Amino acid sequence: MKYGIGASVVRKEDDRFLRGRGQYVGDFRMAGLQEVAFVRSPVAHARLKQVRIPERFRDVVFTADDLVDVKPIVSAPPLKGFKRSAEPILATGKVRFVGEIIAMCVAPSRAEAEDIADAVSLDLEELPAVTDMLAACEPGSALVHEEWGDNVFVEFGENIWKDDLSGAAIKVSKTIRTARHCMFPMEGRGVVAYRDERLRNLTVITSTQFPHCVQTGLSECLGLTHGEIRVISPDVGGGFGYKGLLCREEVALAWLALRRGHPVRWLEDCREHLGANANCREHHYQITGYATADGKLLGIECVAHVDAGAYSSYPVSSSVEAAQIANLLPGPYVFSNYRCRALAVATNKCPIIPYRGVARSGICLAIEAVMDAIARKAGLEPYEVRLRNMVPPEQMPFDNLLSKHFDSGDHPECLRRAVQAIDVQRIRKRQQNPEPDGRRIGVGISFFVEQGAHGTNVLASWGRPIVPGYEQAQVKLTADGEVEIHVGTHSHGQGHETTYAQVAHEILGVDIDKIKVVQGDTMYTPYSTATWGSRSMVHGGGAVARASQLLARRAAQIGAWLLQTDVENVHVADGKVIAGDSSVTLREVARVWYLQPQNLPAGVDTGGLDVTAGYRAARDSGTFTYAAHAALVAVDPATGIVDILDYVVVEDGGTLVNPMIVDGQICGGTAQGIGTGLYEVVPFDAQGQPLASTMLDYMVPGATEVPDIRILHMQTPSPYTEFGIKGLGEGGAVGPPAAIVSAVNDALRDLKVEVLDLPLTPERILAAIETARPRGASA
């Protein structure tokens, strides 16, 4: 049985998760704990004139007037022309979206805290709300931040246009709108804060992806030193980007704990999640593609808008989605003319933050819709057009026209495998006859590259106030020969307790049950920007590898002495220091080091068996996994309902540390992508009021809507990373909308109608079919 790199080891953490023994923020119980409920803005845009607090609640309700020494959250990347937003912890002056927090109410139970919140009344002078990203850019639009003069956070542009394409044989233009939706981790946000008198710090237990960034953010807002703040991120039930920011509630609760002297807690409820606490994915594309008659792509022009919401979140910033659109829209394709403007627009809605795949599900849909349209004009299979525009494998590594460095792989082979697995040929045959149940079937394939594990330079250019650099890991041998790994990254579903152990096992050979991973506490782990952007296995795993290698060298030195040979003659494997036929266990090495130091040589490294090492990939432009998603769908033309009949993912994720966990990542991501494609949208009315407050009004795909996803792997190592690992946590969520849209439109192809706006609701599909109905046959 193999346990190292490449083994599908059962996740160590699953034992506690599956038995209900995980420890989440909501599971912490402590003496004197009180609960918090917030008074939130009922309107999207208004001047806040007064907060009226009944006299009897004076001592348990707090507003901006109380938080005088607390600084607002500012996330202003050093980008030219970026307009700053300052997000007050509790609203002051103006409210800029429904759900913005205005007052904080504390009581022994949440129900009582909500009673108090109910009794607080607001004097609001309503202002016209900016609710549409395109209208927000029109002259004369109301302004979210008056001092800006317009509603644009920042604009990114690319302009590489060498040829005159006015005579191109094929020119196609598409307008695409993707829906604003929620991220819906199983566990919402939650915060417990208290003063730890023994450690003399403020301790904040929060459901976050990155405890150190929260620590830095709290330090900036509260004026405390890092040493005065400890952030613990315990078990976290899914992040997906939703927990990759400093949220106001964390600052507010931290302040409250210091003020009140007893522990306080806030747990996000479903209504807060749906209506108030960050959305994702809302883009608009006006995109044009030029191609030769035989489907060779010549150029892409695009104007894209991102509805970034009212504030720039810390530290992701409102710039990242627009930056990615301008930067990643060319996708996997080879062409020479590219023009793109991408604007991050402020509106009176809650902030948009990067969700799994960040902007790329929209980007993939936009470029793939163009490829499909070119295929129709050229009279070719959509996959054939894609194949004609891909990087040939012999040209890898390849720099695309924006100098994106595709590190390795064989894109055409990946696509060919998907075509074969979904069996396009057989589907084309089946489509020649009507389905017995009256439905129409269609096939769609999307292809994309997934830049992951981005390094410092890439992220600095997209704009972030906190830019990741080197990742560190501390690895030590305990006195009884077990291994303890301390990392700054945070696993909230990724299975790092298992995969990091596999990396250390690969190098040290210690049984993975004897390797413990410690994470999620600023007191015990190296500072890290932690886990997002598919970076942990490359950077964190790289650091674990380096530290394990260093530890192996230290152990080898002691082991060689014990074996009475030179260090050049030994190597570490299978939990032993080995010299030819003789060996000494790491357990014995550890015992001597910790308990019998009199038996050590004089010149032994006094650093011992507890090491910290850092890692940065040989090239930090990011790894490029890639995948083809193929969907076979049935569209019921009478009801507009779409069923997914078959779904294939062919993915090249580089060297896979744990293929079973990778399959889980792909399945989970694909389920979310199906949500983006078919179901998920937070509806808003014209006044900026979100209309979903329970899961009755907000649909996520469930067990019966997610098909059995067939996953096929390719494994081309990255030439630049430890073990050739690539980042692949997000791709699953990127491909589905484009594949499903393509498949649905394939099903409707003989009606000559097309649906591109997300999600593909029955209403949209029926409306499209309606346009194809002959006049007079009204319904």
Place this chain on the structure above:
Amino acid sequence: MKPASFEFVRVTSVAEASRQLKQANGTARLVAGGQSLGPMLNLRLARPALLIDITGIPDLIEAHGGEDAVTVGACVTTAAIEDKRLPGRGLESLASVAMNIAYRAVRNRGTIGGSLCHADPSADWVTTLCALDAQCLIASEQGNRIVPAHQFIRGAYENALAPDEVLTAIKIPRLSARGRFGYYKVCRKAGEFASAMAAVVHDPDRGVYRAVIGATRGKPILIEDARELQQPTGKLNEMSALQILESRGIASSSARRQQLAALSRAFAQATLQ
């Protein structure tokens, strides 16, 4: 999302429930399974001063079979119906309706009477019981009365109960041996509320041919004589169905399309072979 404070009482007789309702003077709500009222309490959309739990009233949790009808206590759960615990024959199709309502966890608690009283236009029991011409048995301290389901539902979330009245049971006529029940709902995902639904009861031996269209914005649409929907061939006349839908206020074309699909499929199921 925690409810505002309320008093709670669990009663053991209909008379006591009625008395409590009367005393509370409009500030009390009955609760059975709580599958609709619970979320409304949590969202503070409902703020009763008193909740009266009627699931402890023995008569309300029983179903009794008669020759021509089954009388189902208002607090019989959807799960019990799914599990075919209604006595006798002629209403087997109710089990399949039940099986597709929400999720088992909801069905375990949710009751047939509670669903009817809640009068959500998209509720399966509302459409089904109107189609079957079920009778609602209502009691209060003043006495008893019987109201047909289609009159019991007054509109969206509106029922015919007076403030002190309790729906005690629903009497559902059995289909004869040749009778057919057709039912179809349009749902984007399993367990969700439907965006369109139709039920058709075709039972010539009892002289019944009724169709009901549910998931509207108000009262279900009742077509008492479904022959008016029929072509001479026996198939659904889509044009006249669309006209009915339009004249009964189904305004959007996509909603009409979906309702037409539901009706035509329910119609086909109810067509005698």
